[in-house]
Amino acid sequence: MSVRDVHVHFLHGHGGGYTRDFFEGFIAVAEKAGLDEIYLLEHTFQFREFESVYAPIREYNDYQRDWINRKMDGSIERYLEFLDSVKERFFSVKVNFGLEVCYIPETADKLAEILKEYRFDFLTGSVHWIDGWGFDHPNQKETWNGVDINKVYRRYYMIMCELCESGLFTGLAHPDSIKCFGHTPSGDMEAEYSRLAMLLNKHGMYAENSGGLRLNYDPALELGLNSQLLSVFKKHKVSLCSASDAHKQSDVGANIHELDEML
Ligand SMILES: [Zn+2]
Numbered sequence: 001m002s003v004r005d006v007h008v009h010f011l012h013g014h015g016g017g018y019t020r021d022f023f024e025g026f027i028a029v030a031e032k033a034g035l036d037e038i039y040l041l042e043h044t045f046q047f048r049e050f051e052s053v054y055a056p057i058r059e060y061n062d063y064q065r066d067w068i069n070r071k072m073d074g075s076i077e078r079y080l081e082f083l084d085s086v087k088e089r090f091f092s093v094k095v096n097f098g099l100e101v102c103y104i105p106e107t108a109d110k111l112a113e114i115l116k117e118y119r120f121d122f123l124t125g126s127v128h129w130i131d132g133w134g135f136d137h138p139n140q141k142e143t144w145n146g147v148d149i150n151k152v153y154r155r156y157y158m159i160m161c162e163l164c165e166s167g168l169f170t171g172l173a174h175p176d177s178i179k180c181f182g183h184t185p186s187g188d189m190e191a192e193y194s195r196l197a198m199l200l201n202k203h204g205m206y207a208e209n210s211g212g213l214r215l216n217y218d219p220a221l222e223l224g225l226n227s228q229l230l231s232v233f234k235k236h237k238v239s240l241c242s243a244s245d246a247h248k249q250s251d252v253g254a255n256i257h258e259l260d261e262m263l
């Protein structure tokens with residue numbers, strides 16, 4: 001079976017733009033990490049074309065407005081031009097090109113309209129915002145103080161189910177990123193997990209077994225899906241793919257072999 005890393009960030013060539021040299025750096029690291037295939041992507045919040053999707057996020061507070069303004073610093077056209085230039089070439093590692101798309105229920109109609117314009121190999125949907133709140137931002141970690149964790153978890157999974165039902169996506173990114181700061185629910189989430197598993201299957205989507213939180217947040221966090229979610233996904237035979245969520249080129253393929261072992 002081919003070894004894949006289904007979540008690798010391009011990040012505008014880390015400031016250097018979309019160059020052949022930088023792109024080949026991904027291939028070199030992937031090859032060294034023993035990968036046969038990578039899924040390269042950009043966040044939708046990097047592109048001005050998706051501006052209207054993020055209105056509820058900007059309006060939520062000043063920090064988030066400034067954060068989006070800072071991150072949304074490019075046009076998707078540069079990315080597409082680059083994809084066109086490498087699409088027909090052969091590389092020693094198979095490369096799929098896509099987007100990590102924030103699913104925000106309030107603006108899902110706008111998102112669907114915008115996505116219609118583009119063709120990608122894959123679209124990974126992710127939940128980074130709950131009713132406007134950026135729950136995974138280290139700079140607003142304190143906003144977790146006093147929240148009802150069970151309620152937050154249930155809402156997070158409800159949005160994720162809606163994401164699946166939108167039919168816009170091929171995959172689901174980091175399906176338990178809600179644990180990013182170590183908050184775990186006291187209530188049982190089996191029903192939420194089962195519903196999500198069924199919807200993933202219904203829409204022919206894969207779910208990531210992501211090492212991103214350990215890689216990018218806290219080395220003390222568990223690797224990949226929590227054990228209950230993993231066992232529910234396995235019970236329902238959800239298609240599972242390992243993902244590094246590399247934000248640095250040197251992290252391509254990070255933890256992939258260990259993540260694959262879990263599956
Ligand atoms: Zn993400």
Ligand SMILES: [Zn+2]
Pocket residue numbers: 007009100245
């Ligand atoms: Zn990511």
